[in-house]
């Protein structure tokens with residue numbers, strides 16, 4: 008089974024470089040760095056690096072390593088939480104000698120010499136803990152536990168989303184027996200700056216809601232500027248509409264310099280097929296895409312209207 012194959016492969020390499028997706032979330036970083044810490048603790052002689060761009064709002068979790076191109080030569084590459092190669096942060100993964108994919112998103116873009124994809128897992132961090140349990144003689148420590156717990160918390164919305172299973176809660180229960188500061192972790196993930204709080208106020212004042220339960224929010228450059236919210240920070244906004252009665256699915260359009268970023272969320276209707284039509288993808292109930300004009304954004308809205316009306320039949 009792939010867990011054994013993954014451990015055997017890790018054992019044969021001296022240098023291991025771990026990647027994750029661009030614009031990381033706590034699960035991307037938690038699985039990446041949690042696995043890294045575990046490998047370091049289990050095989051102290053190996054050189055283990057985590058790479059990608061740092062997101063300033065998440066450096067409390069982990070900071071990335073800066074490494075030379077030459078380090079990739081003969082290295083094992085492990086890519087966590089990344090469904091398609093286009094979203095891998097740090098393209099130099101191509102310079103490595105072998106690739107392992109570990110992910111919980113639908114396996115649309117199959118890549119890697121070894122691939123372990125489990126869409127029933129709440130998070131890739133949960134899979135990394137499973138890897139620890141099923142592999143032979145691996146070492147867990149406080150830092151790895153902190154990272155994996157943070158990843159699980161992030162992807163399950165603090166154990167709220169339906170992806171949370173008995174296994175998720177069991178693993179979380181085991182992880183909290185390690186010594187790390189949970190309050191500090193929650194503050195790091197959930198505290199927001201005042202500009203984000205005010206922008207949320209704007210969203211709550213201005214969201215639309217149609218008869219089928221679709222909500223549309225357009226955040227133009229002007230509005231983002233008015234609230235002094237940067238592109239990276241907009242990820243903290245999309246959940247704002249999640250608790251409003253009557254909203255079945257919602258879409259955020261975020262205007263950037265070169266594109267309009269589309270963030271889709273749903274409480275039932277499958278929306279990742281719409282995302283796939285517009286240069287994107289993701290989970291059935293949470294995905295993202297890109298469009299290049301407001302006319303194209305209207306097409307996304309029309310496609311979503313169709314999905315919702317079909318869902319309600």
Ligand SMILES: [Mn+2]
Pocket residue numbers: 034035088111130131162
């Ligand atoms: Mn994830």
